[in-house]
Amino acid sequence: MTEAIDPAQLWLGACVGAQVLVVLLSVIQANAYHERSLLLHAAGTLMGVVVVQVLLGRHALLPPAVFLLVPSLAGLQLLDLVSHAGGLRQGRRWLLATSAVVLPLLAIAAVYSVWAMAAGMVLWTSVVAMLLARAWRQSQPWIWWLPPGLLALGAAGFHLAVHDAPFALEDAVLVSALLAGWSAVTFVGTGWRDRIFGETRVRLQARNTVDPLTGLGTPLVLIDRVLAARHLTRRYGHPSVLMVVSIDNLGSIATEFGLEAAESAVLAAASRVRESLLRDGDVAARLAQARIGVLAEGVAPGQASATVAGRILVAGLKEPLPVAPSEFLHFRIVLAQVPTDDIPPKVLLQRLNARLDQEVRDASERRIVTLDADEILS
Numbered sequence: 001m002t003e004a005i006d007p008a009q010l011w012l013g014a015c016v017g018a019q020v021l022v023v024l025l026s027v028i029q030a031n032a033y034h035e036r037s038l039l040l041h042a043a044g045t046l047m048g049v050v051v052v053q054v055l056l057g058r059h060a061l062l063p064p065a066v067f068l069l070v071p072s073l074a075g076l077q078l079l080d081l082v083s084h085a086g087g088l089r090q091g092r093r094w095l096l097a098t099s100a101v102v103l104p105l106l107a108i109a110a111v112y113s114v115w116a117m118a119a120g121m122v123l124w125t126s127v128v129a130m131l132l133a134r135a136w137r138q139s140q141p142w143i144w145w146l147p148p149g150l151l152a153l154g155a156a157g158f159h160l161a162v163h164d165a166p167f168a169l170e171d172a173v174l175v176s177a178l179l180a181g182w183s184a185v186t187f188v189g190t191g192w193r194d195r196i197f198g199e200t201r202v203r204l205q206a207r208n209t210v211d212p213l214t215g216l217g218t219p220l221v222l223i224d225r226v227l228a229a230r231h232l233t234r235r236y237g238h239p240s241v242l243m244v245v246s247i248d249n250l251g252s253i254a255t256e257f258g259l260e261a262a263e264s265a266v267l268a269a270a271s272r273v274r275e276s277l278l279r280d281g282d283v284a285a286r287l288a289q290a291r292i293g294v295l296a297e298g299v300a301p302g303q304a305s306a307t308v309a310g311r312i313l314v315a316g317l318k319e320p321l322p323v324a325p326s327e328f329l330h331f332r333i334v335l336a337q338v339p340t341d342d343i344p345p346k347v348l349l350q351r352l353n354a355r356l357d358q359e360v361r362d363a364s365e366r367r368i369v370t371l372d373a374d375e376i377l378s
Contacts (some may be wrong), residue, residue, distance in 0.1 A: 008173050012052070015176035019049050022183045035194045037080040041186060044073035048179035055172040063167060064117035064160050065110035068103050070179070071124045074153060074186075075099025078128065081146075081193060085135040091127075098127045118161040125154050142196060145189025153182040211286040213263070214270035219349075222285035222293045226345040229297050229338050240297045241304035242345075243335035244352040245273060245312055246360065247290040253327055261323045266290070268322070269329055272315035276308060291356070293349060301337045301370050309333045309368045332359060336371040343377070351376055 023042045030038035047070045054063045076099050079092055103124060109116035128150055136143060156178035163171060209221050229240035247269050254262035266289065273284050273292050281297045296308045316329030334356045336348070352371070359369055 006169075008169050012169070012173045012176055015173070015180040016049055016052055018180040019045050019176070019183050022180075022187050023049075026187060029191065029194075033194060033198060035190075037077050037190050037194065038187075040073055040077035040080060041183070041190055044070055044077060045179075045183040047073060048176075048183065051179065052172055052176045055167050055175060056169075062111065064114070065107045067157060067160055067175075068107040068110060068117065068120050071121070071153060071157060072099045072103040072107070074150070074182075075103070075124060075128065077186075077190070078131065078146075081190065082131060082135040082139060084197070085138040088131065088134055091131040091134055094127045095131050098124055114161075117157070121154060121157040121161055124157075139193070142189050142192040145185050145192065149182040149185040149189070152178045152185075156182070211270075214267060214286050216270050216274065216292065217283055217285035219285055219287055219293070222283060222287075222295060222349075223345040225283050225295050225297075226338060226348070229295060230340060232297070233338060234340050238298050239300045240295060240338045241299055241301055241308070241335050242338050242348055242352065243294045243296070243304070243309060243333050244287065244349065244356055245269075245292045245294060246332045246356050248330040248332050248360070249327065250290040253321070253324060257324045257327070261321070264323045265321055265327075265329065269316070269331075272318070272329065273312055276311035276315045282308070287349065287353075291353070295338075301335060304335060305368050305370055309335060313367055332356065332367055334359065334369045334371065336376040337373070339373060339376060341377060348376065 023045050026038040026042035026045065029035065030042065047066070051063060051067045051070060054066050075095050079095055079099070082088060082092075103120050106116045106120040110120070132143070132146065132150075156175045159171070159175060159178070160167075209218055210216075211218055226240075226242060232238050233240060247265065250262055250265055253265050270284070270286065270292065273294065277284065277294070277296070279297070283295050285293045287293045294308065294312075296304045299307065312333060313331050316331045319328075321327050321329065334352050336352060338348070355369065355371060355375075359366065
């Protein structure tokens with residue numbers, strides 16, 4: 001006959017398994033999205049598993065000492081979670097001192113005194129409650145998940161503080177269940193918070209890297225790519241070409257058909273310039289209302305003039321504008337090889353734009369102008 005399994009042991013295994021699962025999910029998500037708060041949560045949850053193991057070992061004063069390290073890590077995670085909230089400098093200092101200094105010292109003292117556990121939990125609970133109250137309005141809606149979890153963590157701590165050793169199996173089951181509840185709801189709240197802030201970071205990054213009107217890159221992106229292209233030229237000798245494309249007849253389109261037609265022409269110009277690029281490594285960025293910067297990597301000025309620049313000119317004349325059937329896009333292009341000298345990319349763009357202004361003033365018939373090294377460096 002097989003011996004019946006104690007239901008308490010099943011509950012204990014389920015709670016510990018849930019904590020281990022949260023540890024794995026936290027580590028995976030933290031590595032995927034570079035979230036430090038989830039790594040701290042994984043460390044705190046793993047320490048909770050160690051607490052359960054120590055309880056089963058029936059040590060007298062060791063479980064309270066080990067347990068104090070769980071709220072210590074939870075407090076450090078809470079610091080990271082409320083880092084966005086303003087007006088909490090003093091509260092953060094209190095929580096940092098409590099979690100990083102006081103609780104580890106009390107954990108050592110708990111090996112010798114049963115009162116250290118209670119003192120640590122009272123202090124930590126008070127500081128956390130104060131910080132949550134001040135950060136509440138600035139942390140909606142994800143912060144709703146934190147109080148239940150922190151209450152469960154506090155309840156587990158106070159249960160160990162008021163019960164004398166040795167601890168029974170029922171104590172281990174209760175503490176493990178409370179720790180599993182804290183770990184699960186805190187993981188959900190942390191993941192929700194990280195998703196909200198991650199989406200905000202993506203929007204800010206998109207605003208800095210993508211032009212909202214045309215969908216092309218921004219000057220910041222173009223400058224970064226020029227610096228990278230210069231490094232490749234120095235290291236491998238691969239030339240790259242920087243060019244500025246101007247929509248010559250944008251002013252006449254705006255005068256004859258209105259500003260909406262001019263805006264539509266800018267969108268069409270951006271689309272045709274993008275389609276004219278030879279490879280995925282090339283980048284186009286909107287510099288001004290009627291000008292677009294283009295970086296063509298791996299080509300010399302002569303090749304870029306015959307291929308990329310020529311394709312852009314042809315694309316403008318390929319078909320008329322949808323909003324102005326009698327108008328085509330007339331481009332004018334000035335280009336130069338990216339020099340290996342330490343000239344700031346902004347200066348290169350300024351010199352290309354200055355030469356383009358001169359070509360427009362002189363009403364030059366040339367549609368593609370190539371600057372040599374002396375002209376671009378002078």
